Amino acid sequence: MTDVVPTPSSRLDGLTSWHADWSGLRVAVLGLGVTGFAVADTLAELGARVLVVAPSADDERAELLSLIGAELLIVPGMTEAPEALVAFDAELVVVSPGFAPHHPMSRWAAEAPAAVWGDVELAWRLRDKTPRVADWVLVTGTNGKTTTTQLAAAMAAADGRSVAACGNIGVPVLDAVRDPEGLDLLVVELSSHQLHALPTAGPGALRPRASVCLNIEDDHLEWHGGAEAYRAAKAKVYENTVVACVYNKADDATLHMVEEADVAEGCRAVGFGLGAPGPSDFGVVAGDDGGVLVDRAFLDDRRHRALELAGTDDLEASGLGADHLVADVLAAAALVRAVGVDPSAVRIAVRAFRVDHHRTEVVAEAADVTWVDDSKATNPHAAQASLGAYPSVVWIVGGTFKGVDVAPLVRDATAHVRAAVLIGVDRSELVEAFARHAPRVPVLEVDETDTEKVMPTAVRLAAGAAEPGDTVLLAPAAASFDQFTDYTARGRAFASAVHEHLRGDADGRPDVQPPGAPTD
Known part of the structure; x- marks a missing residue:
């Protein structure tokens, strides 16, 4: 009998285990x-x-x-x-x-x-390095991915699970699958770039236990070549899901993605939203003492009962009270409940949770003006959610818009904006948008080319425009790469400039200090 020499493609098809021959x-x-x-x-x-x-x-x-x-x-x-x-x-x-x-x-x-x-397909093929093979749940969306991923991991940990938050969140998923002890659960944040590379069939296709697309708005259009390609990449998150496809009841596009996905037999669609939930949903039930987050999906008598997860007061204490963050909590809870995490673990995790740096983070409060860093609002959808949380805003905005039209955001934000401070190398798109859609909003431009001077100038201009009761909000609606290395560097520069400005402005007045500073 003549030996059959495997072709490269047939060899790769067989590489679906850490214990296969990769040599x-x-x-x-x-x-x-x-x-x-x-x-x-x-x-x-x-x-x-x-x-x-x-x-x-x-x-x-x-x-x-x-x-x-x-x-x-x-x-x-x-x-x-x-x-x-x-x-x-x-x-x-x-x-x-x-x-x-x-x-x-x-x-x-x-x-x-x-x-x-891509690296995620490689990690899926290698997930069995240890006998303790982790379940995967997947998180994507235009906004809220990192917070939801961190919340889901915290909820699983509160239930005693060994868990890693990984993927686009900063820890490569390949590092997580190589954990020497093995893990119970991987909460994998996936960007549209990573999803673009994933196959939906064949030996490299993921089979997550649960998955969610939190929301979908135009973003990264220059990378994908258009909105249709961007949305198609995001929709891959639901393919082959085994237990639950979690979708946003306030965003019909996410439901359509679920309806069109090829999923495992018996996989359920589970919605989340800020209102009272129907059967198979997660939502908020209003009460005299505030709202209660509930699960009406993962219990036997879901038509007549609901499981209490946490109170809105628990969320307020952890900085999760804004509507978009409540939605993230509900989505995270739905993911972990799909893999059997006890409802009590949700409340435990929420009470201990703190929102990430540069995500609606209060930097300082002085003279009845609040300074908020939301540098992580790198697209218009994220900035819109941030702007909606404050009644009167001096808005620091600008950067690289990644092919996305910023004009609708400017048009819709006028009710909240007292003044706008524009940053970025090319501000022409913003200037035109404000002139057309918000001509009564004062617009102040930062024309500094030295990165170290950008935020001090922006903060000085914002301070001059702010009035008591205002929030000075850094919500750029854009990427940072034209002037900063990343959104983290941009947020740190903002915070440093705010503190430096307030120290210089205080003139010895004891009431000007960052939150949490010692008081008499």
């Missing part, structure tokens, strides 16, 4: 960020031959590649595949999520004979 597999990894390094480290540990392609070696991770047994190929500009990459003859290319489909290296990968995966 000698030629893998090109595009990118050396946190994700790219995790991919290289994992595959090198499995015995694959790994070539990492990056624009420079000016990174601590580059120095570690040789230690883990991977090679590095420097391609300045990353505008085309060099001969050395072609000659490597990769059987598999793993593309980091920062590479848009139209990027030259992404196009090369798509046209190459090798298979193309």
Whole structure:
């Protein structure tokens, strides 16, 4: 009998376990960020031959590649595949999520004979490293992903589960599946970039226990090439879900995604919303002493009863009282209830939870003006939710809008905005939007080109426009990359500028101090 030599594709189809034979597999990894390094480290540990392609070696991770047994190929500009990459003859290319489909290296990968995966597909194939194989629940949406992911992980932990919040939240999912002790649950935050790369069928397709798309508004259009492609990527979160597809009752698009998804037999659609829930929903029941968050989905007599999860007073004490954050709590509760977390764990987790930095974070209060950092509002939908939480706002807005039209946000925000302070290298789109839709709102521009001067100038202008009772709100509705390294750096610069401004403005007055400062 003649031996059958497996083709590269048939070999890859069989690589669905940590314990499969990955040795000698030629893998090109595009990118050396946190994700790219995790991919290289994992595959090198499995015995694959790994070539990492990056624009420079000016990174601590580059120095570690040789230690883990991977090679590095420097391609300045990353505008085309060099001969050395072609000659490597990769059987598999793993593309980091920062590479848009139209990027030259992404196009090369798509046209190459090798298979193309993302890091999440690789992690799913390797999830059985230890006998303790974790369940997965998936979180995506235009806004609220990180808060919901953290909440769900906290709820599971309060129930005694060993859990990791991972994925787009900052901890690569590959690091989570390699936990030496194994985990009970992975709460995986997925960006549209990561979802774009996921297959919906075949050996690499995820089968999560529960999944949610929190909301959907235009974002990252320049990356995906348009709104339809962006929404199609988000909709992949529901594919093959086993127990519950959780959707937002206030966003019909998320329900349509569920209706169109190919899911496991018996999988249920579970809605969440701020009103009283129907059977199979999560919601809020009003009472004399405030509202109660309830589950009418995961109990036997859901047509006549509901399970109490937490009170709205619990949420207020944890900084989760704003409507969009209450929705995040409900979504997180639905995810973990789908995997059997006890209702009591929801209240325990909510009471101990604190909202992340740079998400509607109060920086200071002085002279009856509140300064709030929502630098994480990197798109119009997030900024709209933030603006709606305050009656009168001096709004610091601007940056890189990622192909999204900001005019509707400006039009709808006028009722809340006393004045606008515009930041960003190119402010013309904002100037035009305010002139057209909010001509009565005073507009102040920060034309500083020095990044270190941007926020001090913005804070000074905002302070001059603010009146007692106002909130000065940093909710840029845009990415930060034109002037700051990321939204975190932008938020820190804002907070530092606020505190410096208030120290200079206090003139020894003891009533000007950040919240939490010692008082007499």
